[in-house]
Amino acid sequence: MSDTLEIKDLKATVDGHEILKGLSLTVPKGEVHAIMGPNGSGKSTLAKVMAGHEDYEVTGGSVLMDGEELFDMDVDERSRAGFFLAFQYPLEIPGVSNANFLRAARQARLPEGEEIDAVAFYKEMYARMDELGMDRKFTGRSVNEGFSGGEKKRNEILQMVMLDPKYAVLDETDSGLDIDALKVVAHGVNAMRSPERGFLVITHYQRLLDYIVPDVVHVLFDGRIVKTGGKDLALKLEAEGYDWVKDEVLANA
């Protein structure tokens, strides 16, 4: 189906252990879906598998982005095709300035032989940084090097804004953020919500969902989606924890 990010019966292993055991969900464009789940349920594995990290082996199922198989594309092709992952732990790239990094990512999206318009690029980057409350000094600093946790996450959002993906997966973007940084990051995401874009927000805590209000909440447990509901589901999980979900799963087993 086009205009959706469709994960179908996804199975994946890491070091021979099956982590995803037939995960299915569909994010239509224009919607924000949240995935919540206890530690070890497979949340970050899902994110890494979709991005194409080589430590994870896909053993079954598929992920279709607007009808196109993600797993038929290389890591960098996925990004250029419109997939974006905001990392839980963004990497530090010594000696590579933030500006040059973003510029290379934008350049990679241009046809062969076409040069990026540097002036327009900087102008746009500065405007986006202003919106995210990022100081200009971050353009010259090495990517994420010496950044605080909040600065790194803000930088992920800056990359997302500059790369304008069709679908964005946010992997525990709230972890390590104080409430002010959380609000800034949420504001950046909310400003990007559009009928042309889908979001999958992975989080352990409901707190983030106070600021990025999801259309649909999925509960991931033991490698599968075991419950899907509205935003109230997140509140119930926050209030009652995950035990009742586990009990339901076990009762149905």
Add this chain to the structure above:
Amino acid sequence: MTQTEESVWIDAPPVQDLDLEMPEWYQAFQKASWDRFRELPVATRKDEDWRYADLKKSRFEKLYPVQSATVPGTVDTKPLDNTIAHFVFVNGELVDFDVSNLPDGLICAPINNAISEGGDRLKPYFDVDAKRLGDEKFAALNGAATNYGIFVYAPKNLEVDGSIFVQHYVSGESAPVFPRTLIIADNNAKVSVIERFESLDDSTPGLSVGVCDLHADHGGIVQHVLVQDLNKSSKQVHLGTSRSGKDSSIKSVILNLGSAWTRNESINRMTEDGANTKLYGANLANELQEFDQRTLQIHDAQHTTSDLLIKNALYDKSRVIFGGLIQVLPGAHHTDSYQSCRNLIGSEEAEINAMPGLEIDADQVRCSHGATSGQISDEEIFYLRSRGIPTDEARRIVSCGFLAEAFSKIENPQLVEWLSGMIADKFDSI
């Protein structure tokens, strides 16, 4: 020493006829240097300062007298924006210069002019017996044969923004040049010099044996940048020293891209309390290139600080040698000194030998030294690829970044960009 080695060495250097217009002390210095050159043995395998070096590369089969210079049409005379003076030497001959933006009071001239006009004033800066790190013979050769170079003197309290840019071109079969650089910042003066070595063609073997001495007096600030981009048939020996006085600061930056073989020495003395030196170097080696760097940080006063960061990236069958020593002399209490050599190994056939060292004879000293080697992190490449950057480009960006990080503490973005650009240009050919 074998007969063969001796005959090669003695026949080799194109000794200058003594210039009778030069001051007597200088003629004596040249003669003493020549005598010393003849007396000194060539380096051997047993010499600790030549450990791991390919000694064959330090021998010169033949050297011809320099050809008279021709002004090349290909000289790249586009310096940085903030260039306050510009000199272009071809085979030691000044072929072009522009000093129209030189600030009042700053002395900047070809060194032979400065010597001949300076009476005895420069005599203390020419010491035949100056300490070296195994390159005494090359230093003596330079002393005997030097015929050109740049002299810079920033008088008291003159803080100069912008840089003096000196281009050295080597041209002709086995043509040797013997440049000498002398930079002095008097009390509270500040000055910056950038020197770049290039060949005029891609294949003719040339040789540069250079000496560069930096001096900063009380509160003085000196920055010296050396870019070596000779063709891959050429060789370079570059012997740097620095002396920092009270509360002064000297920063040396070295970028090695070209040449078949380069030997760098850097001896940095902090002689008075509060002195500071920095040495930042990046070496990008490929094919059969060999870069050999020996450094010494000498703390000879209290509360002195130094920082050394050398970054090497090696490809193909290239070799890099780093020998570094921090010496904290007796009484140099409260020294704060760092030395780090980090290496990116891009080929199984490349070879790095890093020998960091420490000698501490004082109290309340903080020193750290170390060397690391590794490959590009897969996680970093994955991160770049996840942003749409193709694998090859991601590797290039991360590798360039690795080397450029050596310059991250230079507080001049345009200079850093210029250096990084040259690194990127060479990476494009690897």
